Amino acid sequence: MYGESIFDKESRFWKNLSLDHCTETYDKLDGNKPVFLQKLCQKIEPHHSILELGCNTGAVLFALAEKGYSNLSGVEINAGAVAFARRRAKARQFPIEIFHHDFPGFFREHGTRRFDWAITYGATLELLHPAFDIFSVLGRVINQGVLLCLDPDAQKFPRWYDLLIRRHFPFAPKESHANLLGGMRIYEGRKNP
Numbered sequence: 001m002y003g004e005s006i007f008d009k010e011s012r013f014w015k016n017l018s019l020d021h022c023t024e025t026y027d028k029l030d031g032n033k034p035v036f037l038q039k040l041c042q043k044i045e046p047h048h049s050i051l052e053l054g055c056n057t058g059a060v061l062f063a064l065a066e067k068g069y070s071n072l073s074g075v076e077i078n079a080g081a082v083a084f085a086r087r088r089a090k091a092r093q094f095p096i097e098i099f100h101h102d103f104p105g106f107f108r109e110h111g112t113r114r115f116d117w118a119i120t121y122g123a124t125l126e127l128l129h130p131a132f133d134i135f136s137v138l139g140r141v142i143n144q145g146v147l148l149c150l151d152p153d154a155q156k157f158p159r160w161y162d163l164l165i166r167r168h169f170p171f172a173p174k175e176s177h178a179n180l181l182g183g184m185r186i187y188e189g190r191k192n193p
């Protein structure tokens with residue numbers, strides 16, 4: 001399509017997915033999500049602001065809200081998933097802010113917003129064309145650090161996540177989480193020791 005950017009092209013599949021697919025697959029707290037949630041709660045204070053990248057229907061955000069986290073936001077490209085998450089936030093009276101954007105669009109529109117932490121789970125950043133330097137952007141807008149559950153060897157754009165994250169978040173524990181199901185790893189990076 002004339003005028004379509006590389007980022008539009010790469011995210012078209014997710015933009016057009018039906019809600020059935022989203023809710024059935026991503027709304028469950030299964031797979032590595034319990035381990036990831038445990039890690040988030042160990043590392044992040046309940047009053048810290050959190051931005052989830054590719055939150056879909058917000059399963060992780062809602063689980064955090066139930067644990068007392070009060071400053072929660074998510075970015076998601078799929079309109080059905082965004083509507084579902086917003087309806088649920090309203091019904092449950094959780095003040096979770098869900099932005100309907102692709103990643104480049106969100107940071108373009110909300111470039112002055114700052115968050116303490118960025119988190120993500122599942123194939124999200126691995127689907128983003130490397131021409132958009134998400135790690136450099138996160139280095140600018142995130143105050144404390146990142147906890148990113150990624151699959152380093154699969155998905156569309158496998159990358160050297162350790163190096164990319166460490167460039168902007170140089171303080172990280174040494175332990176590896178390579179043994180998560182399906183080869184996923186939790187990458188942690190912090191701005192300060």
Ligand SMILES: C[S@@+](CC[C@H](N)C(=O)[O-])C[C@H]1O[C@@H](n2cnc3c(N)ncnc32)[C@H](O)[C@@H]1O
Nearest residue numbers: 011014026054056076077078102103121122123
């Ligand atoms: C594999 S799913 C993971 C969903 C959720 N994090 C989970 O694991 O339950 C990838 C999510 O990222 C979203 N996504 C993919 N590319 C995106 C982009 N460029 N901008 C914003 N969201 C995107 C998809 O719509 C989808 O909700």
